[in-house]
Amino acid sequence: MRTRTRFAALSLVAAWLAAAHPAEGASPWSEHEVVAARLVAAPLGPATPDAAAQGAGGQRGGAAARELRLGLHLRLAPGWHVYWRHPGDAGLPPEVVLSADTPLGSPRLLFPAPERYELRGGLVANGYDGAVVYPLRVELPAGAAPPARLTASVDYLACEDECIPFHDDLAIDVGTTTREEATLLEQWEARVPLPVAARPGLVASAAWRGSATGGELVIGLAGASARDVFVAPVEGVVVGNPRREEGAPGSGAPTRVVVPLEPQTAGAMPENLRVAWVATGIAGAGAGEAVEGTLEVATAGPTPPSDASGAATADPAGEEERGAAGGDSTGPLERVARGAALALTPGALAALLLAASAAGAGAGRRLLAPAAAGLALAALLAGLELTGRSAGISLPLAEPRALAALALPQLALTLALWWSGSVGLGRRAPAWGWALAAALLTLPFAPALWGASPGLSAAALVPLAAGFAASWLVALGVAAAARARAPGEGASRRAAPWLAPALGFLPAASLAWICYRLAPALPSARLAALQVAWLAAGLAAWLARGARPTARAVWWAAALASAAASLWLAR
Amino acid sequence: MSRRTVRRLAMALLVATLLPACTRAAADAKVGSAAPDFKLRDHEGKEHELASYRGRVVVLEWINPNCPFSRRHAEEGTMTRLAKANPEVAWLAVNSTAQGHKDFLPAAQHAAYNGKHGIAYPVLYDADGKVGHAYDARTTPHMVVIDEQGKIVYDGSIDDDPYGRKSERANYVAAALEAHAAGRAADPAATQPYGCSVKYQ
Numbered sequence: 057m058r059t060r061t062r063f064a065a066l067s068l069v070a071a072w073l074a075a076a077h078p079a080e081g082a083s084p085w086s087e088h089e090v091v092a093a094r095l096v097a098a099p100l101g102p103a104t105p106d107a108a109a110q111g112a113g114g115q116r117g118g119a120a121a122r123e124l125r126l127g128l129h130l131r132l133a134p135g136w137h138v139y140w141r142h143p144g145d146a147g148l149p150p151e152v153v154l155s156a157d158t159p160l161g162s163p164r165l166l167f168p169a170p171e172r173y174e175l176r177g178g179l180v181a182n183g184y185d186g187a188v189v190y191p192l193r194v195e196l197p198a199g200a201a202p203p204a205r206l207t208a209s210v211d212y213l214a215c216e217d218e219c220i221p222f223h224d225d226l227a228i229d230v231g232t233t234t235r236e237e238a239t240l241l242e243q244w245e246a247r248v249p250l251p252v253a254a255r256p257g258l259v260a261s262a263a264w265r266g267s268a269t270g271g272e273l274v275i276g277l278a279g280a281s282a283r284d285v286f287v288a289p290v291e292g293v294v295v296g297n298p299r300r301e302e303g304a305p306g307s308g309a310p311t312r313v314v315v316p317l318e319p320q321t322a323g324a325m326p327e328n329l330r331v332a333w334v335a336t337g338i339a340g341a342g343a344g345e346a347v348e349g350t351l352e353v354a355t356a357g358p359t360p361p362s363d364a365s366g367a368a369t370a371d372p373a374g375e376e377e378r379g380a381a382g383g384d385s386t387g388p389l390e391r392v393a394r395g396a397a398l399a400l401t402p403g404a405l406a407a408l409l410l411a412a413s414a415a416g417a418g419a420g421r422r423l424l425a426p427a428a429a430g431l432a433l434a435a436l437l438a439g440l441e442l443t444g445r446s447a448g449i450s451l452p453l454a455e456p457r458a459l460a461a462l463a464l465p466q467l468a469l470t471l472a473l474w475w476s477g478s479v480g481l482g483r484r485a486p487a488w489g490w491a492l493a494a495a496l497l498t499l500p501f502a503p504a505l506w507g508a509s510p511g512l513s514a515a516a517l518v519p520l521a522a523g524f525a526a527s528w529l530v531a532l533g534v535a536a537a538a539r540a541r542a543p544g545e546g547a548s549r550r551a552a553p554w555l556a557p558a559l560g561f562l563p564a565a566s567l568a569w570i571c572y573r574l575a576p577a578l579p580s581a582r583l584a585a586l587q588v589a590w591l592a593a594g595l596a597a598w599l600a601r602g603a604r605p606t607a608r609a610v611w612w613a614a615a616l617a618s619a620a621a622s623l624w625l626a627r
Numbered sequence: 628m629s630r631r632t633v634r635r636l637a638m639a640l641l642v643a644t645l646l647p648a649c650t651r652a653a654a655d656a657k658v659g660s661a662a663p664d665f666k667l668r669d670h671e672g673k674e675h676e677l678a679s680y681r682g683r684v685v686v687l688e689w690i691n692p693n694c695p696f697s698r699r700h701a702e703e704g705t706m707t708r709l710a711k712a713n714p715e716v717a718w719l720a721v722n723s724t725a726q727g728h729k730d731f732l733p734a735a736q737h738a739a740y741n742g743k744h745g746i747a748y749p750v751l752y753d754a755d756g757k758v759g760h761a762y763d764a765r766t767t768p769h770m771v772v773i774d775e776q777g778k779i780v781y782d783g784s785i786d787d788d789p790y791g792r793k794s795e796r797a798n799y800v801a802a803a804l805e806a807h808a809a810g811r812a813a814d815p816a817a818t819q820p821y822g823c824s825v826k827y828q
Binding site (some may be wrong): 131145146147148153175176177178179211216218219220221223254289294319320321322323606 | 658
């Protein structure tokens with residue numbers, strides 16, 4: 057064979073060998089049954105400058121001129137997860153110890169935005185499934201040459217239902233990397249939460265509602281809705297799992313989550329809390345859509361401003377002086393309007409229309425009932441909130457059990473309107489009956505209409521009650537006047553048969569809204585069971601139609617069983 | 628019973644259902660508070676009531692033999708050595724694994740596990756998880772130290788070495804027992820426990 061041909065043949069062989077074994081920056085995979093681990097690296101050189109570090113652990117430091125960008129890449133079997141820096145009720149984040157043939161600075165392990173996983177017994181874990189790359193930044197001392205090879209001693213915990221701790225020793229040739237691994241690392245670096253100031257228009261706030269023995273931290277995010285909010289451990293405090301009160305994911309509505317806090321030791325809560333938080337799924341926050349921040353809250357006395365965009369944090373004590381309700385700076389007139397809107401909530405609207413249908417000429421005395429309804433609503437809420445606050449009891453209207461309990465009068469009204477054809481609350485209904493019914497039927501909607509975290513005061517409730525009472529007085533006054541001009545009793549009586557079933561759809565809509573509010577707070581299986589309990593009550597009511605006492609007893613038994621099941625399922 | 632009475636009872640019942648929802652849940656056991664009493668049977672069928680140990684320091688250890696962390700401490704003898712060094716202290720292991728869970732060990736298997744690792748103290752079965760929830764036990768292991776008057780003096784992890792890599796570890800339970808014997812408060816009195824999640828039902 058000629059020299060030129062031999063040379064060409066050798067070149068082809070060399071090219072094939074190179075293609076089959078490309079220079080890799082990544083370490084080889086360390087394979088286990090349920091997880092595999094390796095190190096990946098980005099090209100050596102100045103890292104992209106980032107904002108100054110803030111919040112939960114200084115994740116995004118200002119990148120040094122010479123900094124190694126590495127990543128711990130984990131690939132997990134289906135159903136298994138590894139952990140975030142704050143793993144939740146159980147679990148452990150990874151630990152990495154680096155060594156090299158040249159001096160290295162301390163490595164910084166960064167954590168992308170996590171997901172939340174439900175475990176048995178109501179426990180939760182925060183972490184990652186499928187695959188994750190934990191970015192790792194290593195600063196090179198000034199003047200130091202980068203190491204040719206770097207070794208990482210890695211400990212991490214992977215769990216499904218069982219947990220398995222793993223240890224791997226991974227080595228990587230620094231300075232050689234493929235575009236694929238560099239891109240992978242960049243994608244996961246982008247998922248590390250940004251400081252909240254990097255997301256224009258997002259305002260974070262916090263308010264404390266509780267007492268020295270414990271309570272709830274209410275974190276509000278205005279300007280975006282978050283998919284989830286995570287709270288870091290707080291020294292001296294037991295941090296419960298966040299519960300969403302407002303702002304369904306993707307709705308665009310402001311997010312409000314409630315985090316139960318108790319002192320870690322018997323005694324008082326720390327007077328000042330510094331709470332680090334991460335919100336995920338924030339549109340416009342960058343590729344990873346996560347932001348983080350720190351909020352300071354006083355558990356006694358005025359609250360300092362929040363850290364985001366100069367917006368003031370809710371200040372319960374101050375708001376009482378100003379007469380505002382829970383971080384809301386609306387005036388009395390707007391609150392009157394909100395009170396009037398309470399009468400338009402489905403359950404209360406059904407009761408109002410029934411009252412209007414029963415109102416007749418000369419029903420002036422019965423108009424006291426709606427006024428009593430408004431005042432009873434105010435008294436009920438104010439009494440529970442104001443007198444209970446000193447005992448550390450706060451009106452948890454958005455708590456699952458409270459919502460499930462408030463669903464029961466909605467359910468009862470729905471079934472009564474659909475199956476019995478008669479509510480039993482007619483002209484003979486006493487004023488207190490209308491007042492209590494209206495109060496129970498409007499309570500589930502109250503937080504949404506009040507529009508902010510509760511921090512109720514008498515000054516806030518009175519205009520709400522006045523608006524509610526005024527709307528009822530106007531509606532019933534108009535109805536009474538119209539009935540006074542009606543052709544006669546016969547026409548009114550003919551309207552009744554279709555009115556009751558039609559009105560039944562209004563409290564039924566209330567039940568659907570309550571399900572929507574319960575959805576983020578309850579496991580889906582329990583929510584489904586709750587709906588089955590309501591359906592069972594409806595079936596019992598349908599079967600119990602008629603005048604037979606046995607059938608009625610069955611209905612009552614089913615109703616009580618449904619009520620008990622609802623409260624148990626919403627625990 | 629008249630219809631009016633029935634209606635009034637129904638209204639009262641609906642209001643009564645609201646009341647539990649308006650109160651905060653009772654605080655879990657924490658350092659400085661009274662340890663919730665319990666009565667549980669051990670793997671040999673003998674009943675143990677916490678109140679009967681009044682006058683002695685009690686150490687509660689939440690375990691799960693199928694949890695790598697719990698098993699590592701059993702293999703290393705972390706608590707068995709401490710129990711032998713403190714014979715005046717009552718040591719009780721609690722297993723809150725649900726009975727239907729694959730990690731649940733019947734009594735005979737638990738006895739074999741105990742024998743293999745030199746665990747001479749009782750292992751109490753809490754299959755319905757009530758005691759675990761009362762103490763807010765979330766991991767295995769999880770440690771609680773109770774003084775002679777029934778007050779919790781330490782709550783948290785066994786030590787400061789979750790992955791078991793340190794050559795020198797700070798054993799928080801040993802430190803709490805030492806501090807209590809010296810008339811001092813444990814420091815730290817509460818730590819974040821580590822390990823597998825308790826396999827509640």
